[in-house]
Amino acid sequence: MTTALLIEQGLNGLQLGVQLFLMAAGLTLVFGIMNMINLTHGSLFMVGAFLAATVLAHTGSFVLALVVAVPATALAGLVLEAAVLRRFYGRSHLDQVLVTFGLIMVINELTRMVWGNVPVPMALPQVLSGAVTIYPGVTYPSFRLAILAVGLLVALGLYVVVVHTRVGMWVRAGASDRAMASAMGVNVGLVFSLVFAAGAALAGLAGIMAGPISAVQVGMGEPVLILALVVTVIGGIGSIKGALIAAVLIGLADTFGRVLLPPALGSMIIFMMMAAILAWRPRGLFPVHG
Amino acid sequence: MTLAPAAPPRASSATLIGIAVLVVALALVPTVSQALGNPFLIKIATRIVIFAIAAVALNLVLGFGGLVSLCHAGLFGIGGYVLGIAAAQLDGEVSAALLPATGELAVVLPLAMAVAGLAAAVMGVIALRTSGAYFIMITLAFNQMLYYVFVALQQYGGEDGLQFNAALTLFGHPATGRVPFYYGCVAALALVLAGMQRLIASRFGVVLRASAQNERRLTALGIPPLPYKLAAFALSGAVAGLAGALFAASQSFISPSAMSWVQSGDLVVMCVLGGLAYVAGPVIGAGAFVALEAVLSGWSVHWQLAFGGFIIAVVVTLRGGLIDLVRIAARGGRAS
Amino acid sequence: MTAPLLRVRGLTKRFGGLIATNHLDLDVGHGETLALIGPNGAGKTSLIAQLQGDLTPNGGSIAFDGRDITGAPAHRRARLGLARSFQISSVFPEFTLTANVAVAVQAGAGHSFRFWRDAAADPALVGPARQALDSVGLGGLERRAADVSHGERRQLELAMALAMRPRLLLLDEPMAGMGREDSARMTRLLQGLKRSYAMLLVEHDMNAVFALADRVVVLVAGQAIASGTADEVRNDPAVRAAYLGKR
Numbered sequence: 082m083t084t085a086l087l088i089e090q091g092l093n094g095l096q097l098g099v100q101l102f103l104m105a106a107g108l109t110l111v112f113g114i115m116n117m118i119n120l121t122h123g124s125l126f127m128v129g130a131f132l133a134a135t136v137l138a139h140t141g142s143f144v145l146a147l148v149v150a151v152p153a154t155a156l157a158g159l160v161l162e163a164a165v166l167r168r169f170y171g172r173s174h175l176d177q178v179l180v181t182f183g184l185i186m187v188i189n190e191l192t193r194m195v196w197g198n199v200p201v202p203m204a205l206p207q208v209l210s211g212a213v214t215i216y217p218g219v220t221y222p223s224f225r226l227a228i229l230a231v232g233l234l235v236a237l238g239l240y241v242v243v244v245h246t247r248v249g250m251w252v253r254a255g256a257s258d259r260a261m262a263s264a265m266g267v268n269v270g271l272v273f274s275l276v277f278a279a280g281a282a283l284a285g286l287a288g289i290m291a292g293p294i295s296a297v298q299v300g301m302g303e304p305v306l307i308l309a310l311v312v313t314v315i316g317g318i319g320s321i322k323g324a325l326i327a328a329v330l331i332g333l334a335d336t337f338g339r340v341l342l343p344p345a346l347g348s349m350i351i352f353m354m355m356a357a358i359l360a361w362r363p364r365g366l367f368p369v370h371g
Numbered sequence: 372m373t374l375a376p377a378a379p380p381r382a383s384s385a386t387l388i389g390i391a392v393l394v395v396a397l398a399l400v401p402t403v404s405q406a407l408g409n410p411f412l413i414k415i416a417t418r419i420v421i422f423a424i425a426a427v428a429l430n431l432v433l434g435f436g437g438l439v440s441l442c443h444a445g446l447f448g449i450g451g452y453v454l455g456i457a458a459a460q461l462d463g464e465v466s467a468a469l470l471p472a473t474g475e476l477a478v479v480l481p482l483a484m485a486v487a488g489l490a491a492a493v494m495g496v497i498a499l500r501t502s503g504a505y506f507i508m509i510t511l512a513f514n515q516m517l518y519y520v521f522v523a524l525q526q527y528g529g530e531d532g533l534q535f536n537a538a539l540t541l542f543g544h545p546a547t548g549r550v551p552f553y554y555g556c557v558a559a560l561a562l563v564l565a566g567m568q569r570l571i572a573s574r575f576g577v578v579l580r581a582s583a584q585n586e587r588r589l590t591a592l593g594i595p596p597l598p599y600k601l602a603a604f605a606l607s608g609a610v611a612g613l614a615g616a617l618f619a620a621s622q623s624f625i626s627p628s629a630m631s632w633v634q635s636g637d638l639v640v641m642c643v644l645g646g647l648a649y650v651a652g653p654v655i656g657a658g659a660f661v662a663l664e665a666v667l668s669g670w671s672v673h674w675q676l677a678f679g680g681f682i683i684a685v686v687v688t689l690r691g692g693l694i695d696l697v698r699i700a701a702r703g704g705r706a707s
Numbered sequence: 708m709t710a711p712l713l714r715v716r717g718l719t720k721r722f723g724g725l726i727a728t729n730h731l732d733l734d735v736g737h738g739e740t741l742a743l744i745g746p747n748g749a750g751k752t753s754l755i756a757q758l759q760g761d762l763t764p765n766g767g768s769i770a771f772d773g774r775d776i777t778g779a780p781a782h783r784r785a786r787l788g789l790a791r792s793f794q795i796s797s798v799f800p801e802f803t804l805t806a807n808v809a810v811a812v813q814a815g816a817g818h819s820f821r822f823w824r825d826a827a828a829d830p831a832l833v834g835p836a837r838q839a840l841d842s843v844g845l846g847g848l849e850r851r852a853a854d855v856s857h858g859e860r861r862q863l864e865l866a867m868a869l870a871m872r873p874r875l876l877l878l879d880e881p882m883a884g885m886g887r888e889d890s891a892r893m894t895r896l897l898q899g900l901k902r903s904y905a906m907l908l909v910e911h912d913m914n915a916v917f918a919l920a921d922r923v924v925v926l927v928a929g930q931a932i933a934s935g936t937a938d939e940v941r942n943d944p945a946v947r948a949a950y951l952g953k954r
Binding site: 569570572575581585588589591592593 | 781
């Protein structure tokens with residue numbers, strides 16, 4: 082493997098990792114705090130991408146697409162939480178899996194009704210459509226670099242908010258001990274809605290970032306959802322730190338696995354990694370609960 | 372947070388009669404189909420019976436063991452590929468070092484069960500060390516692993532799947548006729564139901580059901596739950612593999628789409644829809660599911676909207692499954 | 708000289724900075740009923756959990772009938788004859804009372820990899836289960852464990868422990884949450900069992916303790932501060948200060 086390839090694939094892996102972290106952050110917090118398995122998280126990823134693609138097609142402004150689509154996805158998440166999911170926080174995991182499974186079908190079909198079956202193209206913004214030389218002989222698409230930068234920034238920002246601020250403290254308190262959090266006077270209902278909306282916004286952002294690289298189409302959320310679940314489980318459900326580390330780990334392993342290993346093995350590598358890590362630590366790298 | 376009620380079923384005459392009625396009803400389908408002159412009915416019924424076997428298998432761990440497994444479509448697919456690859460070798464299109472080239476069901480069905488059971492055991496060793504949400508997510512991840520592996524295996528058709536032309540036989544007799552094959556599937560379902568009923572009521576079944584209710588208590592009594600859960604998981608996987616092999620046989624074709632995680636979710640829906648607490652519940656669930664799918668998809672291209680809504684409604688309202696409705700109706704009928 | 712049935716030496720359990728069990732030494736003799744009393748948070752339930760194998764101690768040793776079981780898993784200890792009844796009733800709610808106890812009988816009857824015979828109709832399981840239920844006064848009650856009263860569930864716990872044919876009963880507040888009448892009945896029940904089993908009894912009900920115990924150990928902050936007959940302990944000034952005085 083040449084240095085050039087190493088750098089290029091390393092960046093690709095990091096970029097995938099950042100995207101997965103944006104997805105997993107919402108999943109792991111929603112699970113950690115509400116004890117809720119939310120399979121619709123992948124749908125929010127998809128909704129974000131579709132909204133952004135539409136705004137982009139009408140205005141031609143990528144910035145506007147971001148500014149509209151991210152809050153809109155957060156709003157979609159809020160509506161979803163208030164209308165359906167809130168009722169399922171106290172129910173069994175089985176019920177949660179089933180209801181979100183049904184919701185995925187509904188949301189996918191609604192999306193298909195609005196946007197159709199054909200993938201919607203998402204043009205790259207003019208400034209970022211070129212490539213830059215990042216190492217003698219290695220060019221890398223500017224857009225991917227931009228994604229990486231934005232993703233890293235958001236990931237770090239999120240990490241700082243969760244680990245170092247008062248709101249973050251509530252969130253973490255909620256994640257590790259709900260009863261304690263509510264005894265401390267935290268408005269649990271509000272924190273739930275807030276966390277859900279924030280998770281939705283991040284999922285939407287991840288979807289928008291993926292849009293120009295892969296096609297914007299119905300069902301695009303599910304593969305990412307499952308990778309994000311793997312990240313969540315490896316990191317330890319409820320742990321932001323675990324999600325960050327696991328996301329980068331999985332992003333790199335998946336990218337390099339596909340380049341270096343035969344296809345059947347390459348597609349297995351992250352799952353084998355998950356199996357190995359869980360055999361060693363059944364509750365993930367950074368267990369939060371008990 | 373407990374799962375669905377794992378009510379202690381007895382090998383009571385009522386349950387056995389219920390199973391017998393179901394099986395006889397299914398066995399009558401070809402006759403009815405012929406009388407109505409509607410061959411489509413057998414096709415649907417074959418699908419129902421095959422998915423019923425898979426759902427009954429899943430319900431061993433889901434309804435009685437309290438384990439929400441989302442990897443059963445993967446195990447189903449493994450069974451399908453064992454049969455598909457074995458049969459496709461006869462065509463000379465593919466070759467596999469570890470599988471015989473045969474279309475003999477008496478050989479290849481047990482083989483499919485063994486391979487799927489082994490795969491379930493291996494995944495179970497990892498997944499059963501965890502519980503609750505971890506278990507759900509890990510089995511889901513394993514399902515996707517199996518899916519992607521078969522997508523990546525270009526020599527077996529990759530994403531397009533594996534078609535085979537070889538004629539399948541059972542003890543040397545041709546087994547591919549639509550009606551005989553259907554009867555064979557019904558017979559397999561009857562055997563699986565009878566076996567499950569015994570299993571659930573046996574000491575093994577008692578331990579499995581007890582572990583779903585209170586693992587800590589079981590351990591304190593002197594029974595470590597893990598080996599029993601693992602055995603149940605492997606057995607469940609083997610029967611799911613049988614269903615998958617029958618599925619591949621029914622259409623001379625198997626593809627990764629049969630093992631997508633959505634299929635795993637569908638199997639869970641079938642169990643819940645029919646009733647988790649009963650061995651035969653998933654048969655009713657599979658019947659309702661496949662029939663509804665057929666009706667809705669003929670009605671609108673956007674049928675998944677209604678179907679998703681239906682699933683949500685089931686979760687919200689129908690805690691004991693359809694079989695409870697039947698029982699309530701039967702009890703009401705008797706009381707009046 | 709025979710070794711005691713249960714021998715605990717230097718047992719220590721920490722939860723973070725909190726010490727639940729602090730270098731505790733404790734013996735329970737063959738056929739002895741030892742009552743463990745102490746204020747809330749003294750570490751009584753943690754101790755029971757360590758003896759039964761639910762919790763792993765940080766240090767020290769536990770020997771049962773001369774055999775070291777410090778690292779043995781809970782299910783193996785159960786097979787050796789350590790039976791625990793839980794402070795908060797821990798049963799199989801969807802099973803009938805008989806089926807609950809039959810699981811305990813089954814646990815003592817070898818492995819359960821038996822796939823064919825109907826367990827609910829197996830006299831080898833149902834017979835002893837009914838017997839155990841009779842002996843705690845629950846005979847003939849064919850209901851789901853979820854549907855019986857609190858007091859009856861406590862009795863069921865005891866029946867499950869007895870069905871394990873134990874050599875030492877670890878009873879964690881068997882009278883917890885019971886009314887006076889039920890407590891008195893449970894006390895009489897345990898008095899009847901005293902002759903046949905060694906017991907380690909954790910209990911707040913002093914009437915029951917003084918009626919049942921051959922010896923009383925007072926646990927405060929994970930340490931045994933006094934040991935003796937009920938009367939000796941009752942008159943121990945340290946105990947009065949640390950425990951009885953506070954009540």
